[in-house]
Every structure is written in structure tokens, then in C-alpha cells.
Amino acid sequence: MARGRPSGDAARTAAETAPLSELGGATTEPHAGRTPAVEVVDVRRRFGAREALAGASFTVVQGELFGLLGPNGGGKSTLFRIIATLLRADGGTARILGHDVMAAPDEVRRRLGVVFQHPSVDGKLTVEENLRHHGRLYGLRGGRLGERIDGLLSRLGLADRRRELVERLSGGLRRRVELAKGLLPRPAVLLLDEPSTGLDPAARRDFLAELRALRDADGVTVLLTTHHMEEAERCDRVAILDRGRVVALGAPDALKAAVGGDVLVVETPTAEVLRDGVRARFGVAGTLVDGTLRLEHPRAHELVRELVEAFPGAVRTITYGKPTLEDVFVHATGHRFAAEAPA
Amino acid sequence: MMAAVATLWEREVIRFVRQRSRLVGALVQPVVFWLLLGGGLSASFRPAGAGGVGYLQYFYPGVLALVLLFTAIFATISTVEDRRAGFLQGVLAAPVPRTAIVLGQALGGATLAVLQGLLFLALAPVAGVSLDPARIAAATGAMALLAFAMVNLGLFIAWRLESTQGFHAIMNLILIPLWLLSGAFFPADGAPTVLRWLMRADPLTYGMAALRRCLYLGDTAPAVGLPGLGVSLAVLGGFALVMLAGTAALARRTTA
Known part of the structure; x- marks a missing residue:
């Protein structure tokens, strides 16, 4: 898939x-x-x-x-x-x-x-x-x-x-x-x-x-x-x-705990641009997963506000959460868990 | 080892007894086959080497073998399916010699085939074959050995298959021709030379011969030109054991 x-x-x-x-x-x-x-x-x-x-x-x-x-x-x-x-x-x-x-x-x-x-x-x-x-x-x-x-x-x-x-x-x-x-x-x-x-x-x-x-x-x-x-x-x-x-x-x-902080998933029309911008400005390396930008940060809740202010218009929704095993999976593989392995 | 064989055999028999509708269904097809084909051909078909009996009667032991073959094929298919999604998964993961697993399945399948065969044997008077206790006992023994050989052959062919989808093609290509060439359908005498050689090489020919000789115990006329009983039983038994050993070897190789 x-x-x-x-x-x-x-x-x-x-x-x-x-x-x-x-x-x-x-x-x-x-x-x-x-x-x-x-x-x-x-x-x-x-x-x-x-x-x-x-x-x-x-x-x-x-x-x-x-x-x-x-x-x-x-x-x-x-x-x-x-x-x-x-x-x-x-x-x-x-x-x-x-x-x-x-x-x-x-x-x-x-x-x-x-x-x-x-x-x-x-x-x-x-x-x-x-x-x-x-x-x-x-x-x-x-x-x-x-x-x-x-x-x-x-x-x-x-x-x-x-x-x-x-x-x-x-x-x-x-x-x-x-x-x-x-x-x-x-x-x-x-x-x-x-x-x-x-x-x-x-x-x-x-x-x-x-x-x-x-x-x-x-x-x-x-x-x-x-x-x-x-x-x-x-x-x-x-x-x-x-x-x-x-x-x-x-x-x-x-x-x-090893995931590296809490997890933000940002829905955005310009994922790559946003990822590069976030890295340049906040020094946080994000990952693109299914067209969304995924960020791990120990103080992710603070990053939410800074992100919205720094990139107005680029953020459609932000989901904030404590890391789950699904995040562990994404962190380790760079792709979503539900994805089938290639046949 | 024997406990495992016994428990696998017992399970097959219990299942069979609890699915009576299935066994009636498996019997109807050969009966129809026998009546239509045997009845239709009996007027015009008087083969040389048939021992002077009518075609309906000549064909009767052949259909008896077909009943055994159908049941054997059915047992084979259910074994293969059971292995991937069923009871046999747990059997294969148990500390049981692979030979015991194959032997238990083969004995179970052969038993079901003989039970089916005995039901068909009740039609013997219709075919003009008169039965007495000695003939019934002898025929049961011959059916048991023939069915055991057939199930082992089926398992040997099907064991390496992951699913039974391809099995029907193999069945039509191998098992049915083996039955057709066994003397079930026509006698070797009067057949073209090539066919005669093929029939002599067909292990089921010896099963068919044993079955005819036991069914007409004490009357050699309907069995004229067939291999002797001793030779038939030896060839059939040897063939069954070779297939059993081959399947057990496959089972050892495909699991760990």
C-alpha cells in the first residue's frame, strides 16, 4: 500500500x-x-x-x-x-x-x-x-x-x-x-x-x-x-x-519514554516546507508521515503555541499526546503502524 | 507412538459417525455412476476376459474401488486443510513422531473408506454377486488394504501442497486414470498392448485383482487372467508402505 x-x-x-x-x-x-x-x-x-x-x-x-x-x-x-x-x-x-x-x-x-x-x-x-x-x-x-x-x-x-x-x-x-x-x-x-x-x-x-x-x-x-x-x-x-x-x-x-518527549502531529497543506521551517527555527527534527508532520519534543505543549504563531496559515490542526506504542513504532520505522508491509 | 496413532484414528471415526449425511452423499455418486454406466453399457459391451459375467456385474467391483477412492480423496483433502487451519495444527506441534501422524491419518481414512465400501457391498445381490460370510470377510480385508494404499498415495501427493486448490487437478490427472487403468472399468485382456503394459504397472491393478478374487472367493472364473491373490496383496501392501514412508519423510522435511 x-x-x-x-x-x-x-x-x-x-x-x-x-x-x-x-x-x-x-x-x-x-x-x-x-x-x-x-x-x-x-x-x-x-x-x-x-x-x-x-x-x-x-x-x-x-x-x-x-x-x-x-x-x-x-x-x-x-x-x-x-x-x-x-x-x-x-x-x-x-x-x-x-x-x-x-x-x-x-x-x-x-x-x-x-x-x-x-x-x-x-x-x-x-x-x-x-x-x-x-x-x-x-x-x-x-x-x-x-x-x-x-x-x-x-x-x-x-x-x-x-x-x-x-x-x-x-x-x-x-x-x-x-x-x-x-x-x-x-x-x-x-x-x-x-x-x-x-x-x-x-x-x-x-x-x-x-x-x-x-x-x-x-x-x-x-x-x-x-x-x-x-x-x-x-x-x-x-x-x-x-x-x-x-x-x-x-x-x-x-x-x-525513549521516544523523546510528547508527540505533536500537525496537519498541514505544506508539510515539507513546515518541517524545514521548524528545524531551522526551533531545532526540532520532524518526520513526514502520510502527509502530516510529526514532532517529538519534551515540552511539546509549549511548542504548540510557538508553532501556530511562527507559521500562521500553515497549521490546519495539531494533535498533542503522550507517546503510545504506536508512536514507538512510527519513531522506529518512520511509517504508520496500520501500513501493510510491502508484499 | 501407538497412543498417538490410536487417538488420531479414533478421532476420524468419531467425526465420521457424527456426520452421517456426508457418508450417504459420498455413496450416491458411485451408485448412480454404476447404474447408469453399467446398465447402459451392459447390452452392447461384452468384454473378452470379463469371465463371462455381464457388464453390470463386471463393473461392480470397479465401482466398489471407486467408493474407496472417493473416500480416500476426501480424507486426503480434509487432512491437508486440517493441517493449516484445524485440529492437525496442534498434532504437528506435539511431540509425536511424524510417521505416527501420517499412519494415524491413513488408518483413519482407510477405516472410513471401508465403512463406505461395506454399505455399497449391500448392493452386491443387485449386481448378481452372491455373498457369504467368507466372501464378505475376505472382501473387507481387501478393501482395507486397497483403501490404506489409496489414502497413503493421496497423502503423498498432497502433503507438500499448502492448499487443496490444486489437488483436484492432480486428482483428475493421476488418481482417476490409475483407477481407470486398474481393470475396474475394462479388463486387460483384449486391450491394446500399450494399455496392457500401463495396467500391469498400475499398483491399483493389484488392488482390483485382490478385490475381485476375494469377492468371488471359491469361484475363479470371474478372476481369470488376473494376478494371483498372494502377488496382489504383496504388491499392494508394499506400495502402501512405500507411500507411507514417503509421506512421513515429507512431513519431517516440511516441519522442523
Whole structure:
């Protein structure tokens, strides 16, 4: 999509700014000495001419609730499938608790619980049957399997639905069955691909609160992919993925603090002229994003008035805000989050 | 490993039992095919090597094989789709040997095919084939092996496909000709030399021969000129195992 592409200038400005990927990590790694739960190093994957992953790297600490945030087509799902041992990487390595996904896939599979974006429950089976079949694949059987299923069903509020066919359940309940499947093998690492797909915002908040509670109670490491900012906001740390690369990595607050002040978005008929004028007069380097001028400044609220006075007629509207993860994304990439990655 | 195979097989059977309308639908098409084609050709078509039976009767085991083939194709398609957006996603991410996954799917698909085949077998008296318990048992065994070979062949062809869009073209190009050349539709005796060679190379020919010999157990006349039962079962079983191993190898390569 052309409107999402950064202009050459915007890309250059983004490249000149401080690399966000070095921020925020150091303060939030309390277990730095332990084996990382997930370690992704320079993973690459092509589909024909399209480079889905262009050397992505990040580390998830044990016990973390980690979000992989990115626009659709940014490479999240490809990375998910590689970590879940369902797709081979062309280069680089991914390890789960020290086990290489390609060299020792079964070791990895034994430690992972996987929740897919597309339904992986069988609608023609009941809730209980789905879990029973899934448990047997992990070597669970008999009374032990039954106890685990009972425990999970009551914990996730599905106990009174156990004999219902999954196809008759609502979307939200089905997602719970998916989650129950992922948790059934008692994984060390729970991997979820767009877990809140098809949920309304309230249900999405509940689902994430549920994940957080599970993490707190069981110490399970959670790695989820998402394209919802508010979902990523609730993670301990976030890696922002764009065009197959990690463009920012850190705790949401640290990332936002690193943006360089509050954010002004100026709608103007003469964006380039205004940008050059602002730089000459106030020494603030702006970015052009979709025909608007975007400025980051620690005292942005004061800049509003000065801007309007200095460039009368050039300002149509000004939006002022504290930086969000979306601003982090724009800051790092020079283009808007909603933009699709080039096919 | 066996627990995984058993659970995958059980799931296929449960699904099948709960979708009874589907199994009736899958049966109607071959029956219509058999009655129209067999009935229409029976007056004018008295092939050499058909063992002296009428065409409707000659064609009957062929349609039985077609019932198996249709079900096998259906099982293949649903396996491929299930892998990208369905239950099999979770199976592929589980610590289960890839061979067990392929074997579970193949056994499940073959079981469904045999159940369909048994329904069609109820029409045997209409075709003039008289059944007794021994013939039914033998025919069930032959159907099981033939269906198992067909599902494995289908999985081997379709496993590397990302979607099933191209599968129908492949099916028309490979699977239907394999069925046509198996002796289901016309006997090898009296066919041109080139066709005879092709038929001898077609693995389904041996499945067809086994099916005819079991269906007419104790009566060799309708099976004259066909490969022997031992040879047929050996070729068919060997072919099924090669396809199974090939699909398992593909499964190992395409995932991690």
C-alpha cells in the first residue's frame, strides 16, 4: 500500500534516531543468569521473493509475559511457526530453554504449549474429547489425564460445557478451549498466535488478565503475537516487528519514554516546507508521515503555541499526546503502524 | 507412538459417525455412476476376459474401488486443510513422531473408506454377486488394504501442497486414470498392448485383482487372467508402505 510507505526523508530520520532496541531491556531482566525461555537469533525466512523474516533477534526471560507486536505481514506468524517447530528457518537459530527448534524439535515440542490463531479444536468433538485427544498426543493417559482436564475445565470456567460439541460454543468459549489445550501438557513456555482474534475488546482484556494470572500462578513463560497496541501494553516486554526485523525491544513504558518527549502531529497543506521551517527555527527534527508532520519534543505543549504563531496559515490542526506504542513504532520505522508491509 | 496413532484414528471415526449425511452423499455418486454406466453399457459391451459375467456385474467391483477412492480423496483433502487451519495444527506441534501422524491419518481414512465400501457391498445381490460370510470377510480385508494404499498415495501427493486448490487437478490427472487403468472399468485382456503394459504397472491393478478374487472367493472364473491373490496383496501392501514412508519423510522435511 503506497500510503503507508515512508518517504525517503522519513526513513533517513528514523535511522538517525537512537536505536530503541538497546533500551529498556537491561532493567527488566531479573533472571539474566538463567537459560532464556526463548532465544531467537538472526532468524531469516523467505517465501519466494518475499522476505518474511530478515534477521529477527530477541530473548524472552523465564517467567516473562512477552509480546511480539507488529502489523499484519510484519513476520509475526512466520516467526511463531518457526518457534513452534512447524516451519524451517532459512538461517539463524531459535532455541526454547536451550533446545534448538530445528536440531531437537521433539525436545522443544515437549516444553511448548501452542495456541493457534486459526481454530485447532475439532468442532465435531466435545470439549472434553478435544482435550482427551490432545493430551494423549503428549503421552498423558488415564486418571492423570482426567484430573488435568477436570482441573483446567473448572479453572477456565468450562466445567459445565465439557460434554458440548465445540462447534456449538461461542467464540469466546472456543478460545478458552484453545487455551485449555495449550495448557494441558503443563508447558514451560506457552506460545500464542494472535490469541485474541475474534474477541471483542472486553473479552480481549479478560483473556490477557487470564494469561497474566496463569503466569503468576504457574510461572509459565508466555510469548504471544498481536497487532493490538492495548494488548502489547499489558505485556512485561515487547518486541516490535516490522518487515521481518525487530525494530524496538523493551518494556512498554521504557520504549515510550525513549521516544523523546510528547508527540505533536500537525496537519498541514505544506508539510515539507513546515518541517524545514521548524528545524531551522526551533531545532526540532520532524518526520513526514502520510502527509502530516510529526514532532517529538519534551515540552511539546509549549511548542504548540510557538508553532501556530511562527507559521500562521500553515497549521490546519495539531494533535498533542503522550507517546503510545504506536508512536514507538512510527519513531522506529518512520511509517504508520496500520501500513501493510510491502508484499 | 501407538497412543498417538490410536487417538488420531479414533478421532476420524468419531467425526465420521457424527456426520452421517456426508457418508450417504459420498455413496450416491458411485451408485448412480454404476447404474447408469453399467446398465447402459451392459447390452452392447461384452468384454473378452470379463469371465463371462455381464457388464453390470463386471463393473461392480470397479465401482466398489471407486467408493474407496472417493473416500480416500476426501480424507486426503480434509487432512491437508486440517493441517493449516484445524485440529492437525496442534498434532504437528506435539511431540509425536511424524510417521505416527501420517499412519494415524491413513488408518483413519482407510477405516472410513471401508465403512463406505461395506454399505455399497449391500448392493452386491443387485449386481448378481452372491455373498457369504467368507466372501464378505475376505472382501473387507481387501478393501482395507486397497483403501490404506489409496489414502497413503493421496497423502503423498498432497502433503507438500499448502492448499487443496490444486489437488483436484492432480486428482483428475493421476488418481482417476490409475483407477481407470486398474481393470475396474475394462479388463486387460483384449486391450491394446500399450494399455496392457500401463495396467500391469498400475499398483491399483493389484488392488482390483485382490478385490475381485476375494469377492468371488471359491469361484475363479470371474478372476481369470488376473494376478494371483498372494502377488496382489504383496504388491499392494508394499506400495502402501512405500507411500507411507514417503509421506512421513515429507512431513519431517516440511516441519522442523
